[in-house]
Amino acid sequence: MSSLHDRLRCAxxxxxxxxxxxxxxxxxxxxxxxxxxxxxxxxxxTTAVILVCAVLSLRRxxxxxxxxxxxxxSGVLYALRRTGPVADAVLLFKDIVLLIQGQSVALMLHGDIxxxxxxxxxxxxxxxxxxxxxxxxxxxxxxxxxxxxxxLTGMRKGAPYLLPALPAILLLYAFTHHFETSDTEDxxxxxxxxxxxxxxxxxxxxxxxxxxxxxxxxxxxxxxxxTLRDRIxxxxxxxxxxxxxxxxxxxxxxxxxxxxGGRPDPLKYPLLEVETQETVYxxxxxxxxxxxxxxxxxxxxxxxxxxxxxxxERRNSLFQTTYPLSGTLSEKEVMVRFLSPGASTLFVPQxxxxxxxxESILPYFNVASEVFITRNAAAGDSYTVRYVSVNATDTGMxxxxxxxxxxxxxxxxxxxxxxxxxxTHIQQEVFDLATEATAGCTTAWDEAxxxxxxxxxxxxxxxxxxxxxxxxxxxxxxxxxxxxxxxxYFASAMTVLCRAAGxxxxxxxxxxxxxxxxxxxxxxxxxxxxxxxxxxxGLGWVTFDPTPGHxxxxxxxxxxxxGGATPxxxxxxxxxxxxxxxxxxxxxSDTPSPQDGTQDETTPxxxxEPDQQEEPPTPPxxxxxxxxxxLWLLLLILLCLxxxxxxxxxxxxxxxxxxxxxxxLILWQAILEDAAALKLPMHAEETPLSFAxxxxxxxxxxxxxxxxxxxxxxxxxHLPDDHALAASRATLSVLDEQLSGFxxxxxxxxxxxxxxxxx
Numbered sequence: 001m002s003s004l005h006d007r008l009r010c011a012x013x014x015x016x017x018x019x020x021x022x023x024x025x026x027x028x029x030x031x032x033x034x035x036x037x038x039x040x041x042x043x044x045x046t047t048a049v050i051l052v053c054a055v056l057s058l059r060r061x062x063x064x065x066x067x068x069x070x071x072x073x074s075g076v077l078y079a080l081r082r083t084g085p086v087a088d089a090v091l092l093f094k095d096i097v098l099l100i101q102g103q104s105v106a107l108m109l110h111g112d113i114x115x116x117x118x119x120x121x122x123x124x125x126x127x128x129x130x131x132x133x134x135x136x137x138x139x140x141x142x143x144x145x146x147x148x149x150x151x152l153t154g155m156r157k158g159a160p161y162l163l164p165a166l167p168a169i170l171l172l173y174a175f176t177h178h179f180e181t182s183d184t185e186d187x188x189x190x191x192x193x194x195x196x197x198x199x200x201x202x203x204x205x206x207x208x209x210x211x212x213x214x215x216x217x218x219x220x221x222x223x224x225x226x227t228l229r230d231r232i233x234x235x236x237x238x239x240x241x242x243x244x245x246x247x248x249x250x251x252x253x254x255x256x257x258x259x260x261g262g263r264p265d266p267l268k269y270p271l272l273e274v275e276t277q278e279t280v281y282x283x284x285x286x287x288x289x290x291x292x293x294x295x296x297x298x299x300x301x302x303x304x305x306x307x308x309x310x311x312x313e314r315r316n317s318l319f320q321t322t323y324p325l326s327g328t329l330s331e332k333e334v335m336v337r338f339l340s341p342g343a344s345t346l347f348v349p350q351x352x353x354x355x356x357x358x359e360s361i362l363p364y365f366n367v368a369s370e371v372f373i374t375r376n377a378a379a380g381d382s383y384t385v386r387y388v389s390v391n392a393t394d395t396g397m398x399x400x401x402x403x404x405x406x407x408x409x410x411x412x413x414x415x416x417x418x419x420x421x422x423x424t425h426i427q428q429e430v431f432d433l434a435t436e437a438t439a440g441c442t443t444a445w446d447e448a449x450x451x452x453x454x455x456x457x458x459x460x461x462x463x464x465x466x467x468x469x470x471x472x473x474x475x476x477x478x479x480x481x482x483x484x485x486x487x488x489y490f491a492s493a494m495t496v497l498c499r500a501a502g503x504x505x506x507x508x509x510x511x512x513x514x515x516x517x518x519x520x521x522x523x524x525x526x527x528x529x530x531x532x533x534x535x536x537x538g539l540g541w542v543t544f545d546p547t548p549g550h551x552x553x554x555x556x557x558x559x560x561x562x563g564g565a566t567p568x569x570x571x572x573x574x575x576x577x578x579x580x581x582x583x584x585x586x587x588x589s590d591t592p593s594p595q596d597g598t599q600d601e602t603t604p605x606x607x608x609e610p611d612q613q614e615e616p617p618t619p620p621x622x623x624x625x626x627x628x629x630x631l632w633l634l635l636l637i638l639l640c641l642x643x644x645x646x647x648x649x650x651x652x653x654x655x656x657x658x659x660x661x662x663x664x665l666i667l668w669q670a671i672l673e674d675a676a677a678l679k680l681p682m683h684a685e686e687t688p689l690s691f692a693x694x695x696x697x698x699x700x701x702x703x704x705x706x707x708x709x710x711x712x713x714x715x716x717x718h719l720p721d722d723h724a725l726a727a728s729r730a731t732l733s734v735l736d737e738q739l740s741g742f743x744x745x746x747x748x749x750x751x752x753x754x755x756x757x758x759x
Contacts, residue, residue, distance in 0.1 A: 011054040017171045018053075018126040021139055022046045024165025026122025028150045030115060032158030038115035045116060049123030088117045126168075135657070136173045141644050143169065145637050243376050245284035245345035247509050250525035252488060259293045260488050261468035261478075267525035271342065274513045274521045275335040278389065281531060281543050282336070282347035284510040286368040290496060292423045292473045295507045299418060300366035306355060307363075317411070318369045319352045323540035325407045327400045329388040334513075337382035339522070346371040347510055349387035350533065350541055357383040391543045392449065401445035404538025412504075415535040419504035422496060427476050434500035444503055448534045448544055451497045455546040459493075460484040487547045491530035494546040504535035512545075642752065649751040651732060655725075661713055664720045667728035668710050671703070673750075674735035677743045687711065706731060 023046070030042055056066050074086050091113060129139045143165040150158050248257045251265040274282070287295035304311040316322070331353055336346075346363060348355070348371050355371070357363055358381060362374045391397070437454035438447040462484050468477050475496045478489045491507055498505035512529040513521050531545040647653065651670035655663040672682050680699060682691045688710045692703035709724035736744070 011057055013171075013175055014057075014127075014130050015050055015054045017168050017175060018050045018123070018130045019047060020164045020168035020171070021130060021142075022050065022119075022122040022126035024162050024168055025126060025142055025146045026118050027161035027164070028146055028158035029118050030158070031161050032150055035115050038112070042115050042119045042122075045119035046123040046126075049120055050127050053124065053127040088113050089121075130168075130172055130175075135648055136169055137648055138641065138644055139165070139169055139172055141641060145640070149637065240374075242372060242374075243343040244372070245343045245347075245509065247488065247528055247530065250528050252486075252525075252528060252530075253294075255467070257294065259468075260295075260474045260492060261465065261485070263465055263467070264463055264486065266528070270339045270522050270524055272347065272511065272523035273337045273339055274511075274523055275519055276332075276513060276515050276521065277519055278332055279512070279514045280332075280334055280349055280387075280389070281391065281508075281529075281545075282334075282511040282513055283350055283370070283508050284343075284345045284347050285508070286370055286533075287507045287509070288368065288419055289421070290423060290475075290492070290507070292425060292475075294474075295492065297368055300368040300370065303364045303366045303372075305362070306365055306371070315365060318365065318367060319350075320540040321353065323351070323538070324400055324404050325409060325538040326404050329390065329400075331386050331388055333384065333386050335382065335384045338377045338379055340379055342377040344372045344374070344376050346373060346377075346383060348385050349389070350508075350543060351388040351390050352385055353388060354386040355383065356385070390540065391545075392452070393545075397542070398445060398449075401536050401539050401542075402443065404536070405443055405445070407538040409537045411540075412535065412537050415504040419506050419535065420499050420502070422499050423473070426473055426496070426500075427480070429480055430476050430496065431500045433479060434497045437497065438501050444534075444536050447501050448498060448503055448536070448542070451494055451501065451503075452544050452546045455490055455494055455497075456548045458483070459490065459548070461486060461490075461548040465489075487530040490547040491532050491545075494532040494544060498532065498534055506533050506541075508533055508543075645752045646748045649754075650748070651751070652729060655729070660719045660725065663725060664706075664709055664713060664728060667725070667732055668706060670732050671706065671728065671735060673747055674732065674739060675699075675701075677747060678735065678738060688714075701731065701734070702727075703731060 023043075026042060026046060027039075030036060030038065052066075125142065129142055143162065146165075147159065147162055150162070246257050247253050250267045253260060254262040254264055274280070285297070287297050289296045289298040304314060306315065329351075334349065336348075346355075346357075346361075350369070352369075352371070355363060357373075361381060361383065363371055363383075364374065365371050434451065438450050441447040441450050459478075460483065463486055465485050466482065468474055468482070475492050478485055479493055479497075482489075495505045495507045507530065509528070509530050511523050511527050512531075513523055513527060515521060529545075529547070531543060531547070533541045534544050536542055651666055655666045658666060668688070675681065675695060678699070680695060686694070688707035689704075692707035695701045695703050705724055705727040709720040709728070712718040713720060739747070
């Protein structure tokens with residue numbers, strides 16, 4: 001097809017195929033978003049785009065130049081004024097994401113932009129995919145991607161409009177066959193594409209008549225696609241609100257999540273089953289901001305997939321896999337299984353090393369080092385963790401703290417920045433109390449232990465407390481007036497006192513699990529608990545439990561009084577407890593805001609009798625927010641198409657599928673491209689034989705057999721034999737081995753984006 005007449009005939013046939021393919025890949029989106037009334041505009045724009053591409057293809061260099069100019073102008077318009085095709089694409093993408101979430105108003109308002117962009121994109125992509133040299137695979141892959149994109153995004157009513165792609169693919173196959181055999185003397189091959197036209201038309205008409213109006217109704221296929229869509233969204237685009245763990249739902253915050261204190265009414269139904277040989281603190285919520293009435297999280301707007309390779313360094317930093325910086329700690333293991341539905345939180349120790357979950361669980365983490373999943377926990381969900389215990393009562397912890405007190409800890413400054421803030425309204429007496437309790441201490445470890453011991457020795461554990469006044473700071477009221485309470489009182493007080501003393505500290509809610517006979521413990525609301533984590537230089541976050549009677553003593557095993565009354569141990573039947581909350585907590589969130597409590601009673605309800613246990617509440621479904629990260633799915637599809645294109649344009653692969661004459665020319669052009677990349681270009685005045693002679697003298701490359709076969713084909717129309725083709729493949733392989741990885745990549749991309757006939 002060297003003459004203008006042949007190229008014109010080729011362009012016309014390719015235009016027809018591109019029009020059908022453009023309809024097949026564009027109309028599903030147009031009708032899927034409810035803009036079918038713009039069909040005529042879509043067809044006019046698509047036809048215009050394809051005709052322009054066809055005209056430019058007659059002068060192939062103009063096509064590439066036009067693409068570069070169009071892309072440059074679009075980029076400049078978007079960068080300077082946020083207008084043009086790029087801006088339309090961004091706007092359309094956001095509208096489609098909103099449509100997926102059930103909000104179709106935005107897309108209806110921008111229907112004209114949607115139709116215009118879809119038409120332009122469909123026309124250009126269809127033309128690029130219908131090059132006879134690339135075969136039918138790129139077009140077929142594009143049709144498959146469109147089908148899954150339409151199905152996974154919920155635009156299934158547009159699925160039947162994919163059918164025009166079917167005759168387009170058949171015509172493209174015939175066109176490709178004709179293109180590869182056009183140099184033969186068999187005239188029947190040249191008529192093959194025209195013979196396929198009526199067959200394709202009949203096939204399209206029958207398919208449209210038989211296609212169901214709303215796409216396939218196969219339950220098995222529908223279930224598969226729903227599962228696939230959910231898995232993709234959960235693994236890569238989890239941005240929805242989640243039900244977050246809190247003590248309020250288990251009766252330990254009777255005034256609601258927005259206010260601490262009051263007489264608790266801990267629930268008693270079983271929540272978890274934990275296999276452990278050691279006492280373990282299972283963290284649920286890690287809170288950084290104290291308002292004077294309650295604790296909130298203000299830093300965990302972002303969440304990260306647990307098994308993400310790019311986030312591995314961040315995960316290791318948050319869970320402190322390299323701490324202590326000096327010395328070692330032994331690893332332990334615990335297995336947790338949900339007995340009742342719960343929030344999305346996974347309860348894990350602080351120094352997590354390894355997390356093994358069920359196949360149905362997709363774990364995430366945030367910068368507060370909370371671990372959670374993409375749905376609410378269900379009864380039967382289980383996971384296993386390996387961790388390092390860093391409790392203040394562990395043997396040798398004091399020596400380890402002293403060993404790391406002077407090491408260079410780069411994370412200490414960040415911890416101080418995030419976990420030292422206090423409300424400005426806190427009385428000076430609280431700061432004076434922190435100074436008094438830590439008097440004589442020389443290290444941060446000594447100060448943290450002194451504050452814990454001070455609280456245990458001077459304050460009483462009890463559930464029979466008064467409701468705190470509404471107009472006073474909760475911690476100040478507890479420390480200076482009430483002087484009795486339960487775990488939330490003691491943990492809040494120690495966290496505030498640590499910050500007042502200059503120690504980074506944070507408030508933690510979770511479960512205190514002690515091993516029972518057989519190593520399996522049933523965890524109930526009674527076992528929920530609150531404690532404090534203090535950051536110590538070189539040691540990281542260390543668990544301090546200031547609540548009297550809960551196993552956290554100094555290393556001598558006794559509480560050191562500090563001028564106050566001896567704490568009264570709690571009655572055996574009164575145990576602190578917390579449970580997972582079913583109240584959705586907005587996540588992510590930039591700043592904390594008080595939320596309505598789930599309970600507002602000041603007098604506890606009597607606990608149920610053992611034979612009348614309460615049923616655990618089922619967490620409500622969380623409202624979804626637009627997952628703008630679907631942009632990554634689009635990028636993944638484009639990368640797949642690029643990979644398919646690179647594979648289809650690989651010279652050895654193309655030559656293996658082509659006829660002898662065409663295969664030789666493909667290999668010869670690839671040899672010339674490789675040689676040019678190796679600084680041995682073929683000059684315009686050189687013949688194949690003269691270039692082969694120069695290549696042999698300068699590079700020691702044997703090209704005589706290939707050059708002789710190319711000359712015989714060009715000037716005498718003699719088909720190459722097997723020896724010439726084998727020699728050409730061997731020469732190309734030798735040249736490929738001499739190329740660097742970067743040179744191979746550049747050549748592969750250049751071949752992928754070259755839309756012209758091989759020599």
